[in-house]
Amino acid sequence: MPQPRREAAPAKLNLSLHVTGRRPDGYHLLDSLVVFLELGDMVTVAPGPLSLRLTGPFAQGLAVEPDNLCLRAARLAGREARITLEKNLPVASGIGGGSADAAAVLRALEARPERLETLGADVPVCLASRPVRMRGLGEILTPLPPLPPLAVLLVNPGCGLSTPQVFKSLMRRDNPPMPDPLPDLSDAGMLIGFLQDCRNDLEAPAIALMPEISACLAAIRAEGAQLARMSGSGATCFGLFAGAAEAEAARARIAAANPGWWVATSGLAPAKL
Numbered sequence: 001m002p003q004p005r006r007e008a009a010p011a012k013l014n015l016s017l018h019v020t021g022r023r024p025d026g027y028h029l030l031d032s033l034v035v036f037l038e039l040g041d042m043v044t045v046a047p048g049p050l051s052l053r054l055t056g057p058f059a060q061g062l063a064v065e066p067d068n069l070c071l072r073a074a075r076l077a078g079r080e081a082r083i084t085l086e087k088n089l090p091v092a093s094g095i096g097g098g099s100a101d102a103a104a105v106l107r108a109l110e111a112r113p114e115r116l117e118t119l120g121a122d123v124p125v126c127l128a129s130r131p132v133r134m135r136g137l138g139e140i141l142t143p144l145p146p147l148p149p150l151a152v153l154l155v156n157p158g159c160g161l162s163t164p165q166v167f168k169s170l171m172r173r174d175n176p177p178m179p180d181p182l183p184d185l186s187d188a189g190m191l192i193g194f195l196q197d198c199r200n201d202l203e204a205p206a207i208a209l210m211p212e213i214s215a216c217l218a219a220i221r222a223e224g225a226q227l228a229r230m231s232g233s234g235a236t237c238f239g240l241f242a243g244a245a246e247a248e249a250a251r252a253r254i255a256a257a258n259p260g261w262w263v264a265t266s267g268l269a270p271a272k273l
C-alpha cells in the first residue's frame with residue numbers, strides 16, 4: 001500500500017428484516033433485503049503503524065480505543081495502517097455504521113480475513129456493499145438482480161439504540177420468511193408493492209424501547225412516502241419516495257420541524273461487484 005487509499009463505507013439499509021428463528025447461542029436467523037446508499041462514512045488508509053483518527057459530524061460519539069471496528073478489522077487482517085474515519089452516519093443507528101467502516105478498511109487493505117463475522121454479523125454484507133438477500137445470521141448472501149433507482153429519506157431521532165437490547169425485547173422469534181424465490185423486483189411499483197407485504201420484525205421492540213421511532217415513522221408517512229419502515233435494529237427510519245425532489249422536500253420540512261433529528265436523503269450506491 002504505497003499510497004493513501006480512500007474507500008467509501010456506504011450506509012446499509014434493511015428494506016425488510018424478518019426474524020425467522022433463534023439459535024441456542026442466542027443469535028437470530030434473519031431474512032432481509034439489504035441495499036446500500038450513496039451516503040455513508042469515508043475511510044482513508046495510509047502506510048504506517050496502526051492508528052485511528054476520527055473526523056466528521058459524528059466523530060464525537062465514538063471512542064477510538066480499543067474497540068473501534070476499524071482497528072479491529074485491521075487487527076483481524078494482521079495489518080498495520082494509519083486509518084482516518086470520517087464519521088458521517090449516526091452511531092448505533094441500524095444503518096451499518098461500524099460494520100460498514102470495518103468492511104471499508106478491509107476493502108482498502110485488500111484483505112479478506114477468515115472469521116469475518118467475529119467483527120459483526122453485518123460485516124459480510126457490508127463487504128459486498130451491493131443489493132442482496134441476506135439470510136442465516138447474516139452470512140448467507142444471495143445477490144439480487146438490478147433494482148430500480150430509489151429516492152430514500154432517512155430520519156433518526158438523535159439517540160442510539162443497542163442492537164442486543166432490541167433483539168432481547170423481541171416477543172416472537174419464529175416469524176415467516178420472505179417468499180422463496182423472490183418475485184421480480186426490477187420495477188419500482190413491483191418492489192414497493194412487495195415491500196409493503198414485508199416487515200421489519202425489530203420495529204415493534206425498538207419502538208417499545210424508544211417511542212420517538214413512532215414519531216419518525218409518522219413524519220415520513222405524513223410526507224407521502226410510498227413506504228415507511230425502520231432499518232436494522234433502529235433507530236433510523238426510512239421513507240421511499242417517487243423521486244429525489246420529493247424526498248428532498250420532505251427532508252427539508254422534517255428537519256425544520258425537528259431540530260434534534262438527523263435527516264438526510266440518498267440514492268442507492270452504485271453496485272461494486
Ligand SMILES: C[C@@](CO)(OP(=O)(O)O)[C@H](O)COP(=O)(O)OP(=O)(O)OC[C@H]1O[C@@H](n2ccc(N)nc2=O)[C@H](O)[C@@H]1O
Pocket residue numbers: 014017026027028029030032093094095096097099119120121122123136137138163164167231232233234
Ligand atoms: C440487526 C442488523 C440487521 O442487518 O443490523 P443493525 O441494526 O446492527 O444495523 C444486524 O443483524 C446486526 O449486525 P451487527 O450490528 O454487525 O451485529 P453484531 O455486532 O454481530 O451483534 C450484536 C448483537 O445483536 C444480536 N444479533 C445480531 C445478529 C443476529 N443475526 N442475531 C442476533 O441476535 C446479538 O445479541 C448480538 O450480540
Ligand SMILES: Nc1ncnc2c1ncn2[C@@H]1O[C@H](COP(=O)(O)OP(=O)(O)O)[C@@H](O)[C@H]1O
Pocket residue numbers: 062063067068069070085090091092093094095096097098099101102122163232233234
Ligand atoms: N467505526 C464505528 N462506527 C460506529 N460504531 C462503532 C464503530 N466502532 C465501534 N462501534 C460501536 O459499535 C456499536 C454499534 O455500532 P453500529 O454498527 O453503528 O450500530 P448499528 O449497526 O446498529 O448502526 C456502538 O456502540 C459503537 O460504539
